[in-house]
Amino acid sequence: MQAFEYANPATLAEALKSLGSSWDEAQVLAGGTDIISLMKDDVAAPKRLVNIKNVKELGGIAPHAGGLRIGATATFDELATNAAVRTYPAIRTAVLGVASPQIRNMGTAGGDLCQRPRCWYYRAGFGLLATKDGQPLVPNGENRYHAIFGGGPAYFVSPSSLGPALIALGAKLTLESASDKRTVDAAKFFLAPGSETEREIDLKPNEIVTGILLPAAAGEKSATYEIREREMLDWPLVTASVALKISGGKVSSARVVLGHVAPMPWVAVAAEQYLLGKAISEATAEEAGAEAVKGAQPLSQNAYKVQLAKVAVKRALLAAAGKA
Amino acid sequence: MPDYHWPPMDQRRAIGKRVARLDGLQKSTGQAKYNSDLNLPGLLFGVLLTSPHAHARIKSIDTSQAEKLPGVTSLRVIQGAGKELNWQGQEIASVAATTENIARDAVRKIKVEYEVLPHLVKESDLGKAGTRAKAAGEVTTGDPEKAFQEADAVSEGLYAIPVITHCCLESHGQAVEWKPDGVNYYPSTQNLSAIGAELGRSIGVPAAQIHSHMDHVGGGFGSKFPPDLWGAECAQLSKASGGRPVRLFLDRKQELLIAGNRPSLFAKIKAGAKKDGTLTVWQSESWASGGIGGGGLNADALPYVFRNVENRKINHTSVSLNTGSARAWRAPSNQQLSFVTCSALDDLAAKLGMDPLAFFLKNVNLSNRPDVYKYQLEKAADLANWSKLWQGRGASKGPIKRGLGIGVSMWGGLGHDSKCKTTINPDGSVAVELGSQDLGTGTRTCIAQVAAETLGLPIAAIKVTIGDSSLPASGASGGSTTIGGVSASTRKSSVNALQKLFEAVAPQLGGNADQLEAVDGRIQVKGTPSKGLSWREACRKLGVSKIEEMGENVSRTAIRDGLINQGTAGVQIADVSVDVETGKVKVNKLVAVQDCGLVINPKLAESQVYGACIMSICAALLEERITDQQTGRVLNPDMEFYKLAGLADIGDIVVHMDIRPDMDKRGVIGLGEPPAIAGIAAIANAVANASGVRVAGVPLTPYRVLDALGRRTA
Structure with missing residues (x-):
């Protein structure tokens, strides 16, 4: 790890002033569960770390416009124990999926959205797009954990636990820089970079994710289903988050979002459309799963993730409808 | 000569008791100090620069910037310009500095130019190994061709078990003060x-001038015998830093890359049997690698345990890879042999439409200990509720399918050379000293139990000291030889010391020494408690001179003494659930039946088996070293993608130690390795039974299980 400067601001204004115009200049430190390992592995070497844990206005979980505001530095443990979060089962399950108390105690909501991909080529120093001598390493390499959707030139999968659930629930994110405030749909926050200099999220080096705004939970049935290799702390192989509005026993609105299958949370539009007007049953859930994976482009080793995505969608839908 | 034999089973008061380990509290509260915790005055931190490439030649190396860094006290080039590096992680230079961060900064400032050379880091496809593959053994017995023609059923399959690493929680390393x-x-x-003498040879210091000390070790599993290159480097860094102590332990990445591994094994197996299940013929073509030195195998050891099958045709190929080298891994070769053998036999049983339990029972005569395997198979089946739960392959209904599978093991044991000193002081206190090590198995506790048994004292009255080179020498803890070695030497030194005490008090008790016994803290005439002295009173008769007696176990002749023995058998049965929609495997239960002769401490023995079962579950479900042929890198040299099981992944473990009197009579036999062998095979067979298909390789992740189930939608 390169030596770095440490800024410890007490206010958001101060924190924003400490940021720079490039990622090399300064990066945000919240839970530190990712940035510290990136620095130890010499994948990131910011000159300054800006600790935002002491910025009060970035914390907390509170009612907001009929829904909920989750502060950027709210920890996963806070999310896991907060009563209001329980009314969003898709989020709660995603939170509990982060299966180590240590990570839940330290990791934050904002950090979950901004953490970097776990792609082993990226972590070994071959860049976000994982290339060697200009050639992409993933398609012909060890790609069992990589993307089955939206691959090329980026093949990593978005590591965010909250992302798919937030998108399914129609959440918005608030972002601030010293000179600007903006609100973006969670669905538009995640990006597939087209070059090594681009990021996988819509965040500028001088911005901080300040919070998450969730719409009212009422009337929405949501669930997340996660498949991972081990029960102990592990990255999911695939997750599916769904949110349904059901009237008269039929689906009137559906959101189906897959996690860990693409460089960003992957909205399964075909599955959403298929579900409209259907009652949720084993058969329709299965069919929705099949719709969700249409167009998947698995790599040499990860076709099994197509099957996992299909099953995750099915099981998430049945869970949301209370039929699991 | 005094009688060293173990007291009869029903008369033992300390041996055979479920005593909690003496250092358990220390370890669980963090008071136990490992040498990686050591913080000596003036301590410097050593860090290695290692090769990022699997194969390269060093064109140039420039250490000038690193040497200038304030806080750096010494820097050594291990591999200079022109040297060839043959695996990722190979040592290039070492640095000592006043803080770990400075040492790491310095390592980063060493500029190395490499000429990258071609590499091979994957052995799964033997066809791609080219000249890196070398014939490594061939065995033919009987007439395999004819036997296949005559067989009623023939089964064929490919079975693969990958390279895994030791994952010692305390990485390899040391502190040295020159x-x-x-x-x-x-x-x-x-x-x-x-180990001190070995270090001495590599740094040119006489063994007599090296003092080695270690109270605890955080895991070894076969990978921590030599001082290694980094031991010598650490010493040289200390010397070059004016004799200040240097602590150099591998970081986790280096630990996974260069601190040893268990070689892989890939085997194409064809086996044949008669209708009644009798195995008649075995044919295997296998290959393996454990790094640059390839992956040898004793071809004659196949089929494992059932080796006495009449017709065999076996050949093995060793593949050299540009990866860190193999080291002994808790029963070297045996997991691999057990896995490929038991998998192939399970498939043959399925081909015959036969219950694998019946199949294995039918073939126990092909092993060297038929009666023991028969007993253990039946016992394990009983504990696993086999007769009620077992169904034919794939017969379990629903998406979550349950299945059972069997694995078997064998091992040697015996006891290494060991010398022990027992001291009885005039105040009655007792010290037992030997230069052994407690790998976490409970060696300390067992030594105390043997001495307490022998001297008729409570365990708390024995002060055991191990872990120092000034103590009587004890052998390396390898091959499951520690308990045999130390229990025999401790028994002998304690019997010898007691004999001296008997001689000192015999006159007063009006008999000769041979008529005395030590029971419940008293020295008395055998069977006459009224004619006796308390232990303290007896020791007071020593005046000012303490008793110091030695005892020795000599491995070569140990069996003659009747205290220890060799040869263990084990059977494990796994009960698993397989979600055939996701390929996720859950171990519900792993039953382990194990013999190891006379058991000094059943609680610690069981604990040893629990640990071994957990390792087997890790290896069966999760562990593999993943290499990338394009970059030559190991992609998971970390605890994130090199996955070990957590509590929730493990399931129930049921341990049954086979402590029947006939087993006890054999004497003490090592248990370190035997229980770590059969579990992988048992789990793999249970998954085949549940899912209805054979997954060619472990670990049994969705990646492989779904592939085998043919459910990939692409």
Whole structure:
């Protein structure tokens, strides 16, 4: 790890002033569960770390416009124990999926959205797009954990636990820089970079994710289903988050979002459309799963993730409808 | 000669008791100090620069910037310009500095130019190994061709078990303090008594001037015998830093890359049997690698346990890879042999439409201990509720399918050379000293139990000291030889010391020494408690001179003494659930039936088996070293993608120690390795039974299980 400067601001204004115009200049430190390992592995070497844990206005979980505001530095443990979060089962399950108390105690909501991909080529120093001598390493390499959707030139999968659930629930994110405030749909926050200099999220080096705004939970049935290799702390192989509005026993609105299958949370539009007007049953859930994976482009080793995505969608839908 | 034999089973008061380990509290509260915790005055931190490439030649190396860094006290080039590096992680230079961060900064400032050379880091496809593959053994017995023609059923399959690493929680390394009058050496080792002399040879210091000390070791599993290159480097860094102590332990990445591994094994197996299940013929073509040195195998050891099958045709190929080298891994070769053998036999049973339990029972005669395997198979089946739960392959209904599978093991044991000193002081206190090490198995506790049994004292009255090179030498803890070695030497030294005490008090008790016994803290005439003295009173008769007696176990002749023995058998049965929609495997239960002769401490023995079962579950479900042929890198040299099981992944473990009197009579036999062998095979077979298909390789992740189930939608 390169030596770095440490800024410890007490206010958001101060924190924003400490940021720079490039990622090399300064990066945000919240839970530190990712940035510290990136620095130890010499994948990131910011000159300054800006600790935002002491910025009060970035914390907390509170009612907001009929829904909920989750502060950027709210920890996963806070999310896991907060009563209001329980009314969003898709989020709660995603939170509990982060299966180590240590990570839940330290990791934050904002950090979950901004953490970097776990792609082993990226972590070994071959860049976000994982290339060697200009050639992409993933398609012909060890790609069992990589993307089955939206691959090329980026093949990593978005590591965010909250992302798919937030998108399914129609959440918005608030972002601030010293000179600007903006609100973006969670669905538009995640990006597939087209070059090594681009990021996988819509965040500028001088911005901080300040919070998450969730719409009212009422009337929405949501669930997340996660498949991972081990029960102990592990990255999911695939997750599916769904949110349904059901009237008269039929689906009137559906959101189906897959996690860990693409460089960003992957909205399964075909599955959403298929579900409209259907009652949720084993058969329709299965069919929705099949719709969700249409167009998947698995790599040499990860076709099994197509099957996992299909099953995750099915099981998430049945869970949301209370039929699991 | 005094009678060293173990007291009869029903008369033992300390041996065979479920005593909690003596250092358990220390370890669980963090008071136990490992040498990687050591913080000596003036301590410097050593860090290695290692190769990022699998195969390269060093064109140039420039250390000038690193050497200038304030806080750097010494820097050494291990591999200079022109040298060839043959695996990722190979050592290039070492640095000592006043803080770990400075040492790491310095390592980063060493500029190395490499000429990258072609590499091979994957052996799964033997066709791609080219000249890196070398014939490594061939065996033919009987007439395999004819036997296949005559067989009623023939089964064929490919079975693969990958390279895994040891994952010692305490990484490899040491602290060394090179003073003018000698070298203080604080290793993390399985070989405390002899490792100092080995270090001495590599740094040119006489063994007599090296003092080695280690109270605890955080895991070895076969990978911590030699001082290694980094031991010598650490010593040289200390010397070059004016004798200040240097602590150099591998970081986790280096630990996974260069601190050893268990070689892989890939085997194409064809086996045939008669209708009644009798195995008649075995044919296998296998290959393996454990790194640059390839992956040898004793071809004659196949089929494992059932080796006495009449017709065999076996050949093995060793593949050299540009990866860190193999080391002994808790029963070297045996997991691999057990896995490929039991998998192939399970498939053959399925082909015959036969219950694998019946199949294995039918073939116990092909093993060297038929009666023991028969007993153990039946016992394990009983504990696993086999007769009620077992169904034919794939017969389990629903998406979550349950299945059972069997694995078997064998191992040697015996006891290494060991010398022990028992001291009885005039105040009655007792010290037992030997230069052994406790790998976490409970060696300390067992030594105390043997001495307490022998002297008729409570366990708390025995002060056991191990882990120092000034103590009587004890062998390396390898091959499951520690308990045999130390229990025999402790028994002998304690019997010898007691004999001296008897001689000292015999006159007063009006008899001769041979008529005395030590029971419940008293020295008395055999069977006459009224004619006796308390232990303290007896010791007071020693006046000012303490008793110091030695005892020795000599491995070569140990069996003659009747205290220890060799040869263990084990059977494990796994009960698993397989979600055939996701390929996720859950171990519901792993039953382990194990013999190891006379058991000094059943609680610690069971604990040893629990640990071994957990390792087997890790290896069966999760562990593999993943290499990338494009970059030559190991992609998971970390605890994130090199996955070990957590509590929630493990399931129930049921341990049954086979402590029947006939087993006890054999004497003490090592247990370190035997229980770590059969579990992988048992789990793999249970998954085949549940899912209805054979997954060619472990670990049994959705990646492989779904592939085998043919459910990939692409």
